[in-house]
Amino acid sequence: xxxKLLNKPLLLSPQGLESINAVEWLPTEIANPLNxxxxxxxxxxxxxxxxxxxxxxxxxxxxxxxxxxxxxxxYEALDNxxxxxxxxxxxxxxxxxxxLFDLVDFIFNSRNQKPxxxxxxxxxxxxAYAIASxxxxxxxxxxSCVGSIGVIATHLDVSEADKKDGIxxxxxxxxxxxxxxxxxxxxxxNAINDLQAEVDRLYDIFVATVSRNRYLSESKIRKTQAxxxxxxxxxxxxxxxxxxxxxxxxxxxxxxxxxxxxxxxxNMTEDIEAQISSTEKTECSEVESQINEVEKYKAExxxxxxxxxxxxxxxxxxxFIMDGLTPDQVKEQLLSMQSQNxxxxxxxAIYQKDERKENPVVVAxxxxxx
Numbered sequence: 384x385x386x387k388l389l390n391k392p393l394l395l396s397p398q399g400l401e402s403i404n405a406v407e408w409l410p411t412e413i414a415n416p417l418n419x420x421x422x423x424x425x426x427x428x429x430x431x432x433x434x435x436x437x438x439x440x441x442x443x444x445x446x447x448x449x450x451x452x453x454x455x456x457x458y459e460a461l462d463n464x465x466x467x468x469x470x471x472x473x474x475x476x477x478x479x480x481x482x483l484f485d486l487v488d489f490i491f492n493s494r495n496q497k498p499x500x501x502x503x504x505x506x507x508x509x510x511a512y513a514i515a516s517x518x519x520x521x522x523x524x525x526x527s528c529v530g531s532i533g534v535i536a537t538h539l540d541v542s543e544a545d546k547k548d549g550i551x552x553x554x555x556x557x558x559x560x561x562x563x564x565x566x567x568x569x570x571x572x573n574a575i576n577d578l579q580a581e582v583d584r585l586y587d588i589f590v591a592t593v594s595r596n597r598y599l600s601e602s603k604i605r606k607t608q609a610x611x612x613x614x615x616x617x618x619x620x621x622x623x624x625x626x627x628x629x630x631x632x633x634x635x636x637x638x639x640x641x642x643x644x645x646x647x648x649x650n651m652t653e654d655i656e657a658q659i660s661s662t663e664k665t666e667c668s669e670v671e672s673q674i675n676e677v678e679k680y681k682a683e684x685x686x687x688x689x690x691x692x693x694x695x696x697x698x699x700x701x702x703f704i705m706d707g708l709t710p711d712q713v714k715e716q717l718l719s720m721q722s723q724n725x726x727x728x729x730x731x732a733i734y735q736k737d738e739r740k741e742n743p744v745v746v747a748x749x750x751x752x753x
Contacts, residue, residue: 419456424467425634426460428453434478434510448475450482453514454489461496468634471501471518477509477531480585487592490517502630503527503623508611512622513589516596521623522630525614529622532593533609534586536578539566597621686710690717 419428430453432446460466471490490499501507501518508531515521515529523529545552545567552567563574594601599621607620617623627633687710691700694717703713 419460421463421465422631424465425631426463426466426469427631428456428460428469428471430471430473430475430511430514432475434475434483434514436479436482447478450479450486454486457490457493461493466497469497469499470631470634471499471514472504473501473507473511473515474504475508475511476506477511479510480534483510483513484588484592487513487517487596490514491596494519498634500630500634502627503529503617504630509533513592516593516622520625522625522627522633523614523617523623524628525626527617527623528611528613529617530607530611530620531609532589532604532607534582534589536582538564538570538575538578540568540570541566542568683710687713690714694721696720 419426421427430448432448435447435449437451438447438449457469460469493499499518500520500522501515502522503515503524505524505527507515507521507527507529512529512532521529552565554562554565554567556562560574560577562568563577564570590601590604593599593604603621607622612620612622615626618626625633684704687703687708688700690710690713691697691703696717703716708716
């Protein structure tokens with residue numbers, strides 16, 4: 384049974400991988416079907432242990448959960464009129480890739496029907512975090528662990544052990560790659576490169592999925608380098624939304640609002656806009672208004688400076704600005720000062736608004752002639 388987990392990419396934390404390697408046998412008994420608990424209109428769905436596509440892959444010894452079980456249980460909760468909200472109670476190090484992303488898309492899109500939340504109680508890593516990321520809000524406790532956004536694959540080479548046991552395998556095959564990743568032979572460089580290429584491809588899908596679900600840039604997700612984050616640090620990193628000791632109480636207090644979400648490939652501008660609260664929009668409008676006021680003020684200062692220089696009254700620029708005069712008011716004062724001969728330094732080239740009045744420059748010239 385262990386061989387089913389080897390030579391294939393897994394979305395599994397290192398701790399989860401070690402737990403698998405430590406087990407030498409797996410019973411074939413199938414676990415009981417998944418069920419949910421209904422409290423105050425909230426359906427609590429347990430997602431515990433290693434995650435698999437089908438429930439017969441892992442044994443109940445791991446307290447495993449299959450993607451098929453999760454999907455079936457979600458369908459039931461979504462169809463139940465008594466269920467107003469759904470909470471995914473997650474405690475898992477991750478698991479298989481097969482079937483995961485289809486389930487994540489289903490959860491993400493089901494938020495159009497009912498609000499879906501999740502809590503890392505206490506682990507939501509790798510494949511389990513992919514599931515959590517598809518929900519509207521991720522709650523964490525002080526001891527919660529989230530992240531491990533990466534892909535891993537393990538190849539087991541038992542060729543040396545075979546030799547010691549006097550066992551020799553002879554494999555007949557057609558197709559150069561047919562015997563790649565055999566545990567009874569040394570792994571070839573080409574086989575390693577092919578496995579690495581598949582790991583990289585799945586990593587790209589994983590990163591893109593979390594980016595869509597969490598509204599985070601792909602570069603920020605890659606910078607985590609598949610690291611894990613605990614408690615408040617998970618919130619700070621943007622991988623969780625709220626530190627809470629009672630997620631059920633928090634969810635019950637949430638307004639019953641249905642999200643408008645779209646699948647990957649669709650225009651998500653409306654979804655992003657929907658995340659912006661009315662308060663944030665008001666703050667944006669206020670900032671924009673302040674910017675417009677600053678630009679208007681700058682233009683007025685420049686106009687006042689130009690008028691004073693034209694009238695050779697630069698010494699009055701600061702006073703006019705401090706008094707809060709508009710360019711029109713400054714123009715009137717400069718003309719008034721000239722007509723009253725308050726400043727001998729002023730030689731105005733400023734024309735009055737009323738063209739029927741005689742040009743001040745002409746008036747000044749006539750006065751000199753006399």
